[in-house]
Amino acid sequence: MTAIVASSPYFSCLSALVPIQSGVSDAALKISQILTKTAVELIRSATGQAKIADPLSSLDRLFEECSAENWDGEGAAAIPYQAFEEAERLVYALPSFVPPPDVLPEPIGAVAFEWYRNQRYTYVLSVKGSHSVEFAGLFGPGDEIHGKANFDGCLPAMVAEHLRTFFHQ
Amino acid sequence: MKYITFMPPPSGRLSVYKTTGLVENEVWQLGHDYVAPILQKPILARADMNSVVAYAEGLAVEIAPSPHPRHANITGWDMNSTRTRLQATKLAAAAKLVMLTSPRGEP
Numbered sequence: 001m002t003a004i005v006a007s008s009p010y011f012s013c014l015s016a017l018v019p020i021q022s023g024v025s026d027a028a029l030k031i032s033q034i035l036t037k038t039a040v041e042l043i044r045s046a047t048g049q050a051k052i053a054d055p056l057s058s059l060d061r062l063f064e065e066c067s068a069e070n071w072d073g074e075g076a077a078a079i080p081y082q083a084f085e086e087a088e089r090l091v092y093a094l095p096s097f098v099p100p101p102d103v104l105p106e107p108i109g110a111v112a113f114e115w116y117r118n119q120r121y122t123y124v125l126s127v128k129g130s131h132s133v134e135f136a137g138l139f140g141p142g143d144e145i146h147g148k149a150n151f152d153g154c155l156p157a158m159v160a161e162h163l164r165t166f167f168h169q
Numbered sequence: 170m171k172y173i174t175f176m177p178p179p180s181g182r183l184s185v186y187k188t189t190g191l192v193e194n195e196v197w198q199l200g201h202d203y204v205a206p207i208l209q210k211p212i213l214a215r216a217d218m219n220s221v222v223a224y225a226e227g228l229a230v231e232i233a234p235s236p237h238p239r240h241a242n243i244t245g246w247d248m249n250s251t252r253t254r255l256q257a258t259k260l261a262a263a264a265k266l267v268m269l270t271s272p273r274g275e276p
Contacts, residue, residue, distance in 0.1 A: 073209055
């Protein structure tokens with residue numbers, strides 16, 4: 001049997017930390033261990049610190065501050081634990097060319113990632129623990145988008161396309 | 170300006186104040202007197218936006234004169250639609266961020 005690891009434009013090495021293992025053979029286990037080790041080393045690096053550790057840290061802080069009803073004093077819904085789990089999976093699933101997002105709590109009980117280039121170029125992803133990711137974006141005057149895609153830990157293709165467009169990849 | 174500033178709460182009523190005709194200090198005073206106590210945080214900045222932008226997005230500005238005659242709500246959001254987030258993003262894009270320059274709003 002041959003174990004093959006294929007490269008993907010969206011693979012950032014970090015999805016190895018997501019508890020998904022598709023193979024059961026010794027080779028698959030070995031590859032999983034190698035990827036996990038690589039991912040841990042990357043997170044410890046300066047790049048990994050900015051792209052992974054900082055957003056995760058923000059999620060921890062939001063969990064402390066926004067998991068009870070009315071966390072903003074204006075009737076916000078509590079953000080459920082499942083939303084934070086989903087947001088964490090989203091951090092790992094983001095393509096490597098994407099800079100770390102601003103992590104924000106939404107009053108409807110969701111966690112959002114925002115990338116802001118200027119007033120006319122903004123892209124937002126939002127999760128609330130419902131196995132889906134909602135998106136909204138401004139890509140310049142008259143060019144806007146919003147919608148929803150299934151999210152099971154792998155970045156939806158349409159979201160990857162939005163990010164590529166947004167960051168000119 | 171963060172879009173989150175304009176994301177409505179679950180009630181679908183985004184609290185705002187009409188500031189037309191007020192001078193700077195009066196605008197900040199509204200924030201200090203009526204918003205800060207609710208947020209339980211000091212006011213450090215505000216977002217100024219022409220209500221025309223809300224109407225252009227299919228939203229409405231409804232007077233809700235409590236706790237102050239100038240209080241209003243931006244309403245008309247479809248809370249079950251992903252369009253809400255886009256509308257909030259567009260309001261944020263049209264808004265102007267004004268930072269507080271001194272503790273009581275004096276220039």
